[in-house]
Each structure stands twice: as C-alpha cells, then as structure tokens.
Amino acid sequence: MGKIAASAMVVLMVAAGCSRVATLPEVRVGEVHDAPAYRIGPLDNITIFVWRNPELSTSVPVRPDGRISVPLLEDVQAADKTPTELARELESELDVFIQNPLVTVIVTGFSGTFEQQIRVVGQAQQPRSIPFRANMTMLDVMIAVGGLTPFANGNRATLVRVVDGQQKEFRVRLGRLIQDGHIDANVAMLPGDIVIIPETFF
Structure with a gap:
C-alpha cells in the first residue's frame, strides 16, 4: 500500500503544475526527433x-x-x-x-544529465529514468520499463512535456498501444519527458 500511495502522490504533485490535457499527434515517418549532442552526466x-x-x-x-x-x-x-x-x-x-x-x-x-533523461512513474513494471536516444518513441520507453502492471490504467496515462518554456500535459493511450497493438497510439519522445501511469480503481 505504501508503494501505491507514493506513486499516487507523485502523479498528483506533477499534474498539479501542468496545464490542461491535450492530445499528441501519432508518430509518422520522418517526424521523429534527433537527439541533441550528448552531454556527460553523473554516474556515466x-x-x-x-x-x-x-x-x-x-x-x-x-x-x-x-x-x-x-x-x-x-x-x-x-x-x-x-x-x-x-x-x-x-x-x-x-x-x-x-x-x-x-x-x-x-x-x-550512459546515464546522461537530468535534462536528457525520460522518467516513467506510476504503474510501470520498472518505473525509472532512462537516457533519451535519437528517434525514441513511447513504445521504446515502454519496452525499457517492462510494460504496464496489471493494475495500470494505460489509456489514461499522461505525458508531461515542456513546450515553449511551459509544462504541459498530453494524454497518451498506452493500453491501446501495448495491449491492443495499435501503433497509431505511438508518439515521439523528447528529452526531459515524464510519463505518468495511473492505477485502475476498481
């Protein structure tokens, strides 16, 4: 229960500082993002x-x-x-x-600087920070963290991203991507992204 409560608290704290939820466009060929020049980070x-x-x-x-x-x-x-x-x-x-x-x-x-990492919190099998790499997508991130837990509400997941200096929320449908196999639910990732996966409440 302590771990679940801690995850819920992280979700609430991050979401509190963000603007309203929007929807990201799906990944299309040629629209994925190149990585910026790699900067050495602590623990590299x-x-x-x-x-x-x-x-x-x-x-x-x-x-x-x-x-x-x-x-x-x-x-x-x-x-x-x-x-x-x-x-x-x-x-x-x-x-x-x-x-x-x-x-x-x-x-x-590789560990990378804080700004070059992608953080996954909540109901992932292995919530953690992972280094961003060129052409990384949400599917790559989910593979790196082992997918969703049985308690995850993947279709109500949120991607937190800084856009034009402001922190914004975007809805991502991880259940549709991972469990249903719909690649149109995939999205391109950027350095500094945060993925929040809430728990399903029965």
Whole structure:
C-alpha cells in the first residue's frame, strides 16, 4: 500500500503544475526527433585515451558531483560537457605536462544529465529514468520499463512535456498501444519527458 500511495502522490504533485490535457499527434515517418549532442552526466562511465601516453589513458566513472579524477590532474568537471568539449579541456590541462597532447573521450556507460533523461512513474513494471536516444518513441520507453502492471490504467496515462518554456500535459493511450497493438497510439519522445501511469480503481 505504501508503494501505491507514493506513486499516487507523485502523479498528483506533477499534474498539479501542468496545464490542461491535450492530445499528441501519432508518430509518422520522418517526424521523429534527433537527439541533441550528448552531454556527460553523473554516474556515466568514460574512457580517456591520450595518444602516445598510455600511462595517462584511463577509464573512470563520473562521480555524483559531476567530476572525474585523472592522472596528473586534480578533479576535473565532466558533467554537462560533450565528450569533445571534455577532450579539449583535458588537452589544455595536460599541455603543462606533455607536449601537444591529443585526447579522445568515449562514453562507455550512459546515464546522461537530468535534462536528457525520460522518467516513467506510476504503474510501470520498472518505473525509472532512462537516457533519451535519437528517434525514441513511447513504445521504446515502454519496452525499457517492462510494460504496464496489471493494475495500470494505460489509456489514461499522461505525458508531461515542456513546450515553449511551459509544462504541459498530453494524454497518451498506452493500453491501446501495448495491449491492443495499435501503433497509431505511438508518439515521439523528447528529452526531459515524464510519463505518468495511473492505477485502475476498481
């Protein structure tokens, strides 16, 4: 009961700050959204390769404070930077110690920044945050969270999205999409989206 009550409270808190429910258009070919440049987030894992300096190359996790520890350098801020931006900064810092450093940064474990995640709350099998990726749709999100619970009212689910700086609600029919197999109920996702799945009240 505690878990159900907590989920209901989350739904009420998020819905309270949103405008009236609207309907999103279905996904059509060519209308899905490309991902913005990926920005490193806390808890990502990254590999740093320093050309001709294997002793400086390393694989490190990004700490919760957004920083990493690398050889020769003190803590370096990594979160909210693209891999290329971080590589250029490391080159600048390492230039004090080695001549003409060439650095490549590769993200090997993805979590992403808060703004790049999609959050699913309520009656999903595995409610959680997932990283946004290019061309992601609601069906992809539902697969990632394991679908709906037996208690979900999927056809009254809500997608919360920021549009022109304002938080808005859109009705999404997850039951029609997942249980009935109607692909016309699919919608394109954007970074920062929140999916709220209410419980069926008998």
